[in-house]
Amino acid sequence: MVENIAGLMQDLEPEDFYLLSGVEQGMRFSEWVRQDKLPDYADLSPEEVEYRMDRCLDLELVERKTIQYEGYQLTFEGYDALALRAFAERETIRGVGAPLGVGKEGDVYEVESFTPLALKFHREGYTNFREVMKEREYTADRDHVSWLYTARKAAEREYQALEELYPDVSVPRPVDHNRHALVMDKFDGVELARAKLESEQVVAVLDLVLDEMATAYDHDWIHGDMSEHNIAVAESGLTIFDWPQAIGTDHDNAREYLTRDVDNVVGYFARKYPNETPDSLDSATIADAIEAGEFESVREFADA
Numbered sequence: 521m522v523e524n525i526a527g528l529m530q531d532l533e534p535e536d537f538y539l540l541s542g543v544e545q546g547m548r549f550s551e552w553v554r555q556d557k558l559p560d561y562a563d564l565s566p567e568e569v570e571y572r573m574d575r576c577l578d579l580e581l582v583e584r585k586t587i588q589y590e591g592y593q594l595t596f597e598g599y600d601a602l603a604l605r606a607f608a609e610r611e612t613i614r615g616v617g618a619p620l621g622v623g624k625e626g627d628v629y630e631v632e633s634f635t636p637l638a639l640k641f642h643r644e645g646y647t648n649f650r651e652v653m654k655e656r657e658y659t660a661d662r663d664h665v666s667w668l669y670t671a672r673k674a675a676e677r678e679y680q681a682l683e684e685l686y687p688d689v690s691v692p693r694p695v696d697h698n699r700h701a702l703v704m705d706k707f708d709g710v711e712l713a714r715a716k717l718e719s720e721q722v723v724a725v726l727d728l729v730l731d732e733m734a735t736a737y738d739h740d741w742i743h744g745d746m747s748e749h750n751i752a753v754a755e756s757g758l759t760i761f762d763w764p765q766a767i768g769t770d771h772d773n774a775r776e777y778l779t780r781d782v783d784n785v786v787g788y789f790a791r792k793y794p795n796e797t798p799d800s801l802d803s804a805t806i807a808d809a810i811e812a813g814e815f816e817s818v819r820e821f822a823d824a
Contacts, residue, residue, distance in 0.1 A: 525600045526616035528579060529608070536581075537605055538562045539572040540598050543582055547666050552591030599668060600641055603701040612696040612703055613639065620706070625674075626762070636706040637695060642678075642764060645670035671700035674764035678702060681741055681763040689736045690759050707759045709752030712788070717753075722796035725753065726789045727817050732760055733781060734810040740769045746781035748788045779807040786818070798822035 542562025546553030553561070558569045573592065576582045581598035585591050594602075607613045617630035620638055631639045645667035679702045682694040692704040717725055729751060736743065743750075744765035752759040767777055783803035790797045801821050809815040 525597050526604065529601065529604055532601065535564060535568060535572055536575060537602065538564055539569060539576060540581060540594065540602055542569075543592055543594050543598070544602065544668070547593055547668050550591075551666055552585055552593050555590045555592065558592070593666075594668060596641070596643065599671075599700060603641070603699045606698040607639075607696060607701070607703065610696065613637065625764075630706060631703065633703075637703055638692070638706040640675075640702050640704065642671040642674040642700045644674045644764065668700070675700045675702050677766060678762075678764040681766040685736055685739055685741060688739060690732050690757060691763065692759060692761055707752060707754075707761070708756060709754030709759055711749055712751040712753050712758075713748040715753045717793065719793075719796050722789065722793045723798070723818060725758070726785070726797065728758055729760070729785055730782065730806065730810070730815060730818065732758070733785075734813070734815045736760075737769060737778065737810050738813060742767050742769060742771070742774055742777050743781050744777050747784050775807065775811070778810065779804050782807050782810070
């Protein structure tokens with residue numbers, strides 16, 4: 521867990537990070553890094569590598585396999601340590617606090633800084649690597665793709681989307697990113713899936729969500745994974761988060777992704793608020809309006 525790694529950071533020595541960085545370097549070329557390659561990758565003597573490796577194994581920052589040859593790879597905790605060190609050196613964060621959300625593809629923590637911030641570690645590919653490889657376009661042209669690469673690219677994609685969308689779209693303000701992690705503003709609200717809207721709020725909130733999607737489209741981005749679980753609702757408004765699967769509007773399948781996002785959102789409202797949501801909303805027609813920059817309200821599409 522990240523809290524445990526944060527507690528270890530002050531006990532780790534520069535040479536420990538040299539070793540972790542060396543393993544990271546070697547994982548660019550193979551899933552498991554041979555021990556005899558590590559002195560060159562880490563710029564340490566063989567004796568120092570052996571000593572540091574024992575320390576990092578004990579701390580569960582690396583793991584070892586001995587089938588065919590002795591090889592090592594980073595654990596996510598080891599990768600977390602490298603990212604935390606980078607953020608600390610840049611003075612982006614001063615400490616890690618309580619978890620804000622833990623999921624199969626990402627862990628989010630409150631962090632100490634000059635203002636309330638959130639630290640997100642991407643976990644894509646570590647437990648469901650084959651599925652992620654099929655779904656994420658940034659793995660399509662790579663002969664060797666590790667979970668480390670997949671998670672890093674997911675963080676880069678999300679940070680890029682947030683940078684280009686904020687503040688025109690209601691997304692968290694991006695602050696910094698390194699490797700598989702990004703720092704952003706902590707935002708208020710509860711997941712739409714757990715919110716209970718009043719009858720008079722339903723269409724207004726649905727319109728707000730679709731309007732944010734339309735503004736994102738105007739900025740050449742499609743979320744790609746819109747659902748009731750990545751929309752936060754608060755008295756001050758809403759926030760759309762989790763953008764690692766975002767694609768550009770010039771993507772070959774952009775229209776398919778846009779229609780699917782619309783369908784996910786409209787379908788959720790229709791299921792949870794059937795009496796308040798207009799009947800027979802056609803997702804493809806709404807997607808047409810978003811694409812043309814003409815969306816105003818779902819009421820215009822009732823029985824369309």
